[in-house]
Amino acid sequence: MRNLVLSAFIMLLAAGPLFAAPEIGGPAPEFELTDTAGNRHSLSDFAGSKVILEWTNHECPFVVKHYGAGNMQDQQRTATNDHDAIWLTIISSKPGAQGHVSPERADELTASRNASPTAVLLDESGDVGRMFGAQVTPHMYIIDEQGMLVYKGGIDSNPSADPADIPDATQYVMAALNDLADGRAIAEPVTRPYGCTIKY
Amino acid sequence: MKSILLAIAAWLCAAVPTALAQQSGPVQRDHVVVELLSETRSIQPGIAFRVGLLIEHEPEWHTYWRNPGDSGLETRFSWTLPEGFEAGPIQWPWPERHEIGHLVNYGYSDTILLPVRIEPPADLEPGQDVTLTLKADWLVCRIECIPGSAELALTLPVGRDAGGASAHAAAFDAADRRRPTTVEWPAVFSVDGDRVGVQVQEISGIAAADSLVFFPAHPTLVEHADDAFFAVDGDTLQVSQKRSPFFSSLPETLEFVVVDTRRDTAWQISAKAGSLQTAAPEVARDSPRSLAVILLMALAGGILLNLMPCVFPVLSLKALNLVSGSVARPRAHAGAYAFGVLASFGLLAAVLLGLRAAGEAIGWGFQLQSPWFVGALAYLLFTMALSLSGLFEIGIRWMGAGQALTERPGLRGSFFTGVLATLVASPCTAPFMGTALGLAVTLPTAQAMTVFLALGAGLALPLTAIGMVPALAQLLPKPGPWMDTFRQVMAFPLYLTVVWLIWVFANQTGPDGMASLLVGLVALSFALWLGARPTVNRPSAWLAHTATAAAIIVSLAALAGAAGMQGGSNQSPSEDFTPFTSERLAEINADPERAAFVNMTADWCVTCLVNERVALSTEAVRAGFREQGVVYLKGDWTRRDPEITRYLEQYGRNGVPLYVFYPADEPTNPVVLPQILTPGTVLEILD
Numbered sequence: 001m002r003n004l005v006l007s008a009f010i011m012l013l014a015a016g017p018l019f020a021a022p023e024i025g026g027p028a029p030e031f032e033l034t035d036t037a038g039n040r041h042s043l044s045d046f047a048g049s050k051v052i053l054e055w056t057n058h059e060c061p062f063v064v065k066h067y068g069a070g071n072m073q074d075q076q077r078t079a080t081n082d083h084d085a086i087w088l089t090i091i092s093s094k095p096g097a098q099g100h101v102s103p104e105r106a107d108e109l110t111a112s113r114n115a116s117p118t119a120v121l122l123d124e125s126g127d128v129g130r131m132f133g134a135q136v137t138p139h140m141y142i143i144d145e146q147g148m149l150v151y152k153g154g155i156d157s158n159p160s161a162d163p164a165d166i167p168d169a170t171q172y173v174m175a176a177l178n179d180l181a182d183g184r185a186i187a188e189p190v191t192r193p194y195g196c197t198i199k200y
Numbered sequence: 201m202k203s204i205l206l207a208i209a210a211w212l213c214a215a216v217p218t219a220l221a222q223q224s225g226p227v228q229r230d231h232v233v234v235e236l237l238s239e240t241r242s243i244q245p246g247i248a249f250r251v252g253l254l255i256e257h258e259p260e261w262h263t264y265w266r267n268p269g270d271s272g273l274e275t276r277f278s279w280t281l282p283e284g285f286e287a288g289p290i291q292w293p294w295p296e297r298h299e300i301g302h303l304v305n306y307g308y309s310d311t312i313l314l315p316v317r318i319e320p321p322a323d324l325e326p327g328q329d330v331t332l333t334l335k336a337d338w339l340v341c342r343i344e345c346i347p348g349s350a351e352l353a354l355t356l357p358v359g360r361d362a363g364g365a366s367a368h369a370a371a372f373d374a375a376d377r378r379r380p381t382t383v384e385w386p387a388v389f390s391v392d393g394d395r396v397g398v399q400v401q402e403i404s405g406i407a408a409a410d411s412l413v414f415f416p417a418h419p420t421l422v423e424h425a426d427d428a429f430f431a432v433d434g435d436t437l438q439v440s441q442k443r444s445p446f447f448s449s450l451p452e453t454l455e456f457v458v459v460d461t462r463r464d465t466a467w468q469i470s471a472k473a474g475s476l477q478t479a480a481p482e483v484a485r486d487s488p489r490s491l492a493v494i495l496l497m498a499l500a501g502g503i504l505l506n507l508m509p510c511v512f513p514v515l516s517l518k519a520l521n522l523v524s525g526s527v528a529r530p531r532a533h534a535g536a537y538a539f540g541v542l543a544s545f546g547l548l549a550a551v552l553l554g555l556r557a558a559g560e561a562i563g564w565g566f567q568l569q570s571p572w573f574v575g576a577l578a579y580l581l582f583t584m585a586l587s588l589s590g591l592f593e594i595g596i597r598w599m600g601a602g603q604a605l606t607e608r609p610g611l612r613g614s615f616f617t618g619v620l621a622t623l624v625a626s627p628c629t630a631p632f633m634g635t636a637l638g639l640a641v642t643l644p645t646a647q648a649m650t651v652f653l654a655l656g657a658g659l660a661l662p663l664t665a666i667g668m669v670p671a672l673a674q675l676l677p678k679p680g681p682w683m684d685t686f687r688q689v690m691a692f693p694l695y696l697t698v699v700w701l702i703w704v705f706a707n708q709t710g711p712d713g714m715a716s717l718l719v720g721l722v723a724l725s726f727a728l729w730l731g732a733r734p735t736v737n738r739p740s741a742w743l744a745h746t747a748t749a750a751a752i753i754v755s756l757a758a759l760a761g762a763a764g765m766q767g768g769s770n771q772s773p774s775e776d777f778t779p780f781t782s783e784r785l786a787e788i789n790a791d792p793e794r795a796a797f798v799n800m801t802a803d804w805c806v807t808c809l810v811n812e813r814v815a816l817s818t819e820a821v822r823a824g825f826r827e828q829g830v831v832y833l834k835g836d837w838t839r840r841d842p843e844i845t846r847y848l849e850q851y852g853r854n855g856v857p858l859y860v861f862y863p864a865d866e867p868t869n870p871v872v873l874p875q876i877l878t879p880g881t882v883l884e885i886l887d
Binding site: 023059060061062097098130133135136152153159160161162188189190191192193194195196197199200 | 270271272273276300301302303305337339341343344345346347419420445446447448
């Protein structure tokens with residue numbers, strides 16, 4: 001009886017997930033959001049290109065770590081210039097919560113930080129964030145030309161708020177893009193996302 | 201004005217030097233006050249001591265455990281120590297679960313001390329002061345998060361002797377009370393589909409599963425927001441939780457903490473990656489001690505069996521017979537009896553283990569699943585009871601074969617007494633020792649066999665001892681006329697055993713089957729009475745023999761007829777369940793409005809009955825079923841039912857209980873519940 005009890009336990013199935021985060025190798029969920037200029041963008045508009053999603057909250061110390069040191073901006077430029085990728089920065093903070101910004105303020109931030117995303121998308125309802133299972137800022141996703149999710153996780157391998165840790169850490173998004181460019185399988189397609197909780 | 205300026209100057213003078221020369225605190229940082237403390241007033245060369253960082257959080261703010269959960273960051277220490285000093289890792293107190301929206305973090309609030317053990321060198325010169333410098337980094341969060349850091353220094357004198365407890369020793373005691381006990385229980389973990397399973401063997405002190413909390417020290421193994429399921433079964437603990445969406449590869453080892461929130465204790469366990477044991481626990485294989493304990497228990501259980509109402513009458517008479525002096529070689533008889541018991545226990549165990557190896561889902565007491573066996577046993581015990589009551593004298597030629605054999609002079613008779621004792625003991629072993637023996641069945645075959653033989657040895661022991669040791673026999677009362685009365689009294693426990701067997705038989709075959717069996721018993725007693733009557737003349741003897749034969753035929757036909765009958769379930773019809781059929785289940789699954797809860801059970805399955813009592817039949821669960829429009833389907837496997845067997849096979853099972861919930865909107869994605877239920881587990885699945 002005992003062995004049955006135990007094996008039964010292993011077979012326990014999920015009791016209904018809160019949100020079904022997309023799996024690596026599976027299709028990324030389609031979404032449509034408005035950017036800071038009022039243009040609608042949907043994921044399918046970018047079919048044929050690699051798309052990088054970056055969840056952000058400019059007041060989060062972990063986001064400050066990577067923007068303050070210029071790391072995030074460098075990655076945006078490398079991705080869009082060298083890899084012909086689309087870089088979408090998404091803000092899912094709800095109105096009134098930390099990180100929530102008006103379109104104008106978002107543009108100001110982009111300018112003042114010298115950032116160069118393809119677009120900054122506003123997701124006040126948090127629907128798209130939840131759809132992807134985004135938990136923290138920064139939280140990174142890469143979708144390939146066929147619309148398949150190929151990377152999800154952290155920005156780098158050192159979960160800290162100290163910019164001094166950046167040079168020694170593996171920059172996962174850059175590593176993944178290089179793997180793709182060289183026709184290799186992505187070495188680490190899933191990593192630990194670290195940062196501030198998204199203020200849904 | 202002047203006094204204010206003076207005060208400011210004084211404050212500046214006091215503050216500036218301490219700010220320059222590092223201090224141990226307390227220092228104020230964003231939303232926390234931190235301080236570096238020592239447990240002892242001084243340190244001794246070569247003797248480890250503890251220091252710790254005390255963090256006082258503002259209300260609602262917290263810092264994090266070694267695995268912060270879905271977001272956040274663990275607190276980190278970096279030490280600058282004098283030559284030869286070594287600092288250990290943080291002795292993490294167990295954390296709290298903080299829920300933020302749909303995410304869960306593991307951390308601390310209020311006041312917490314993070315102690316660290318420091319080993320000074322043995323050649324430290326007493327009389328000097330040493331300074332320990334700590335740079336602590338943390339993240340303090342409410343909803344928003346702020347990284348914090350402090351550099352603190354603590355100066356302690358070095359003494360030749362122990363300096364005694366410092367003023368902060370109580371804070372260390374408090375931290376120790378919240379520190380999990382590191383245990384060496386063998387544990388494995390694995391990721392199976394979208395779930396992580398952890399199995400811990402040889403646990404002790406963990407009784408209830410419902411107040412446990414699981415904290416894995418790995419950030420991307422489990423989905424922290426998902427509630428872990430726990431099952432405690434004997435000395436095994438099992439935990440199952442959803443796999444993290446950010447799980448990438450299996451670590452070699454997993455450290456985790458299990459907290460019993462009700463009893464405020466916790467254990468820190470290290471598990472190796474590996475498949476969870478589903479068959480024989482390695483415990484028994486590796487540790488002879490636990491097998492020895494099982495064997496001793498089996499032996500004691502066997503001795504206890506001698507007092508059972510079904511066995512005692514038979515054996516007490518045999519014992520008196522053995523010491524009455526009428527037996528020529530009591531030792532040889534005792535040996536033959538013991539051999540009879542052991543041989544039949546061995547045979548029964550071999551059949552049981554053989555069937556299990558062949559994949560049959562049976563437990564000890566399996567023979568009682570057959571109405572044939574139960575009915576035949578009722579006949580046998582009834583015959584013996586009638587004999588004890590004096591309806592007929594034991595030893596009549598055509599009587600029950602077993603009893604006839606036992607009455608044979610010579611060693612064979614004693615051997616068959618042993619066989620008979622085993623046989624009549626079986627209805628008592630099943631209810632009283634079923635669980636323990638069920639456990640033995642999961643051991644490797646050789647060990648399981650020794651457990652069964654130990655039980656047999658226990659059963660044989662008292663009578664064998666009486667036969668072997670004359671001194672023991674002296675203790676028994678001298679044979680005399682009182683034995684007749686004793687014998688008649690002994691009939692009554694046997695009648696009660698017969699009643700119990702009839703009840704079991706009635707559950708298996710229904711009221712008609714029971715009536716048929718009772719008719720059979722009456723026919724049997726008629727045959728026995730008639731056969732025992734002295735025959736006076738030839739024609740009536742012929743008639744009597746014919747009538748006796750007829751009565752025996754009637755009783756056997758009655759048993760045969762009854763054993764073939766299908767019993768209804770003995771569950772009271774007032775319970776709101778529907779009998780399980782696959783058609784009914786398909787019908788409910790086709791209806792998007794209705795969910796189904798399937799319970800596969802059997803009367804002889806103790807776990808099933810307990811689950812029904814504590815969970816499924818409770819008002820809370822039944823109300824939950826009613827509110828959610830759940831159809832409660834119950835399959836009764838008390839007797840083999842091929843439809844239920846097939847259903848069990850679908851879920852990879854060969855036994856009950858099995859609980860499956862089919863959500864109304866997603867019947868193709870059924871949820872298998874653990875085999876140990878609480879109302880909470882069931883209600884949670886319904887939501």
